[in-house]
Amino acid sequence: MQDYYEIRWHGRGGQGAITAAKILAQAAYLEGYQGVTAAPSFGAERRGAPVSASTRIATQTIMVVSQVETPNVVVVLDHTLLKYDEVTSGLVRGGWLIVNSWRHPKELALGGDFNIATADATRVCSSLGLIVAGLTVVNTAILGAFIRATEAVSMASIEKAIRERFSNSEVDINLAAITQTYEITKLEKIK
Amino acid sequence: MARKASIWILDGNRAAAQGVKLSRVQVIAAYPITPQSPVTEKLSEFVEGKELDAQYIAVESEHSALAVCTSASMVGARTFTATSSHGLAYMHEMLHWAAGARLPLVLACVNRAIGAPWNVLNDQQDSISQRDTGWIQIYARNNQEIIDSIIQAYKIAESIYVPVMVCYDGYVLSHTEMPVDVPAQEDVDRFLPPYKPHTILDPANPKNYNLVTLANPRVNAEGVLCHGYMELRYLLQEALQNSRETITTVGREFGELFGRSYANMFWENRLDDADVVIVAMGSLAMEAMVAADILREAGHKVGVLGLRVFRPFPKADVAKALKKSRLVVVFDKNISYGLEGATCSEIKSALYGNSVRAVIRNFIVGLGGRDVKARELVDAVNKSLLSLKEGDLNEEYPEWICAI
Amino acid sequence: MGTRDCRHICGESSPAVGEAGKTGEWRDSFPVIDPEKCLLVRQNKPSCFLCWLYCPDAVISKTIPIQINMEYCKGCGICAQICPAHAITMVREEGLCLDETG
């Protein structure tokens, strides 16, 4: 258990990056971390437009209220966002970049000094029918890849958080998406 | 201490709404504005779902929202409204009215910048601009303090008949989730007695309230010498002057019941041995503690004074707390144009006539949502320390941390 | 002795005769009623009473015929304006030096 995580989420408006940030904060609290915060990037949000969010997880109460500058985990819900420099900006050496992509981490050829995890969460969600208003909702699924890569929280805590946040009818499909994504996550660690 | 509570992960707006619900508010009137809207949405859900036995009155403007609360309070209801920025500015007239009528309203101000130009993000210009309306102003550093302050606000307001504004930073707190200990209803009920109005409109005993009041006192029809306008203003000032006692007592009682004490007018962080003190208000006081950590590691004796109650301003307490300091660095998320940050002026006035000879530096930060990072606060303190060494003791105007 | 003894904390008064002072002294013209025209008198039953309702100083009695307390009538003329039967006319007070020509 690492003492302190700063996680930045990148997605497009409607993909649920903010919800993912919040579920993770809740799960981390249930896991036993004293300090957790989850925040959207402040300002206007439009469907389809790039958005970001952040989660902070710590063994002690969090005092920092400014925005995440040097994340140790970056989660990308839509791989097309990788073309923007700000997505990996500040990602610390040895941190994790987690991408919703069918590609193998090596194929992303990003060449940074961070670890990369990929999982085709979109495929998992479409096969499960996790689609809202025409968009595959990958925000919960990608949590599977997050757990697999970082081991920051357990599957049990994520499951509890999902049960607290979703209605009964939505729980099973979301949990299935998380587990399946966990299974297919490919990891590539830097030397 | 029979304490039942549970930790919820809440954003600031939902923490505020929970505080209002636990305070058993009876009349809510509000007009949605970013970033306050989720408070009004949550409260209307509570009322709709019969979780809160209150009248939710839809209005066409903030001015009307406060007019509704004022009237409802006058006839004996506990009221709540919330707003931000332009909404608060639009309430300005009614803010004066509510305080002048001595109605114990509680208002949540979700701090946001004011146009022009348009900006929906955080600074504290909105509530600072309402400084002289006769309201008590309390600023929260985090979401726990939002819910706690709202519950205490009712007790304070209703004890001394002065309205209370609970201010918290837009987005930085309003939209950021964090763990919040939500008190149990029965504990809040024990803490907060029902509202007893000082005036009740009663057809059997008709009265005129807040009538035309002339410059001089006058004898009324019953032969009693009644206040003129100026005596009523004096009483409002007297109520705020004396409110420190009520605010700290209520804060102490809250602490006894809920385990979180608010017995001081501001938060002290490592002031005991500090000769350099950072002053900040609202969530910035949290970030300031991170900055103080960094500065301590570099060998400086740095403490933080987190302003909590801005009106009444705790002059004597502040002077005492800053007694040992040689440098006070005040960060303001507001600007009193042509002078300096508003809290800096207050700190200076608190120190006047005392033996405290600290150098005071003022930095304007975080306007219109500009992120304020601990390292920037550290840089500002280091710069101030350097200017100390150079003997440059007096600076007429504040410095801005911006790209100009 | 100060004003604290009134024990008010906001502006407050009870409705009472003379609460606003001797308002009759403000008058520059006064209302004159022609009972022949007043609907109350003509019908001899409580009906119209619009003047009673509208008088801002509550100095018109709810009687038939109506009576006006000239000690407090401030001469605003609202009763004359509101009367549907034109039974009230406003007449200048004599001897006042308010006239620009006089």
Ligand code: SF4
């Ligand atoms: S309405 Fe005016 S003029 Fe008529 S009786 Fe009343 S005070 Fe006098």
Ligand code: SF4
């Ligand atoms: S308003 Fe005219 S008609 Fe009506 S009661 Fe008065 S004087 Fe009579």
